[in-house]
Amino acid sequence: MRLDIRYRSSFAYDGFVRESQNELRACPCTDEFQQLVSYRVTCAPAAKVASYTDYWGTRVDAFGTRAPHASLEVLAEATVDTRERPLPMGLSRPELLNDPAFLDEYAEYLERTPHADWGVEITRRAAEATVAAGPDVVGWVLALHRLVGASLRYERGVTTVGVPVDEVLAHGHGVCQDFAHLGVSFCRSQGIPARYVSGYLFTRDETILDDSEEASTAGDDAVRVQTHAWFEAAVPGFGWFALDPTNQSAVGQRHVKIGHGRDYEDVQPLRGVFSGEAGASVTPDVEIRRLPMAEITMHQPPGRLLHERQQQQ
Incomplete structure (x- = not known):
């Protein structure tokens, strides 16, 4: 595209x-x-x-x-x-997250940062989701991605970038930056490296992403939007797996990446x-x-x- x-x-x-x-x-x-x-x-x-x-x-x-x-x-x-981006295939064993070479490569994306400084409740919810998903890092990431969508309601004007991620979770609403920071925090709390991504999304409603043929021919050839945010998680044996928790989809050809970092402040x-x-x-x-x-x-x-x-x- x-x-x-x-x-x-x-x-x-x-x-x-x-x-x-x-x-x-x-x-x-x-x-x-x-x-x-x-x-x-x-x-x-x-x-x-x-x-x-x-x-x-x-x-x-x-x-x-x-x-x-x-x-x-x-x-x-x-x-x-x-x-379009390929999806991870095959099993990625959780013990690979502790491999010294893997930890060294992704160390910066495991640390707490001002916008991804999680507390006990985030850790607890994330742990429950990963246990239920079984022994597979891809399954963990997908479960945490779904958990973000289940935990937050999209609503403009109720948060600012400086609101702590624990507070965002407690209140249960926010915008794409909040969804992305919560996804990053869920992943890092379980030892999965994750990074915040800034970019653009070609859609009229950033909470809904429809790549069907009907949507692609419905006249949405020009849209007026704001910048968008999502997250990427590092999967051993695959690399960065990009997911958009705001609309609960994998990142695809409607997404345009500007850059990535530890959280919003880097991009x-x-x-x-x-x-x-x-x-x-x-x-x-x-x-x-x-x-x-x-x-x-x-x-x-x-x-x-x-x-x-x-x-x-």
Whole structure:
């Protein structure tokens, strides 16, 4: 599937600020399941963009302006090809989780972090689920994935990123970041390395994912969404198994990965600072369009088709 993505964040200040410096993590990565075709970042007021790859392998676009300004907008445009991911096959014995080489390779994804600092209740529920699943790591991961869905109800505006994962579980509701952090915590509490993933999801409703033929021809060729989050668990003998607990599905070609880390803090889409006493608000927006095969060319600029579509409206 080829997708055209436009990520826009607009800052509004209630007065002039003298300087702002920002870091953007919005560029789809290239790996064995997706290929970045094109990408560009523009800012208003105009700013020089310096790009680098961080410790976790995510592209970071750093930009800033020293001139006084009352608003700031950044636009990231990308075109990316995605494909389906294979599912783990065969038995993965739990004792392999304790193999010294495996522990050394995935040590960073077993530790507690500020957004995945689990308590007794998370450990208890996760242990019950893994015991019921039997002696198979894949079965454990799937059981914990289902447990997230059974434990939380999707609801906007009731949590913030800083809410402890134990509190999220106790209240029983949240958004995709909460679902992903709870999935990471369930896995790590049982000795399964897990990492938080930031990305995009091509669907009108991030709680429902329908890849049926009917859904693919129902006119959902362009959607306006927010960034999305899911988790990946390390399975001995297979590698990273990606699951989306918000809609209780395996990650597939409608998912576009930006990057991964220990939790949200490692892959926060946009962070920055400014100098001045003015208050600030930010409005993020993501538009994704699936490109029909007839419109796909090898060298189209990123975001072109979405831009043309907006001009026609």
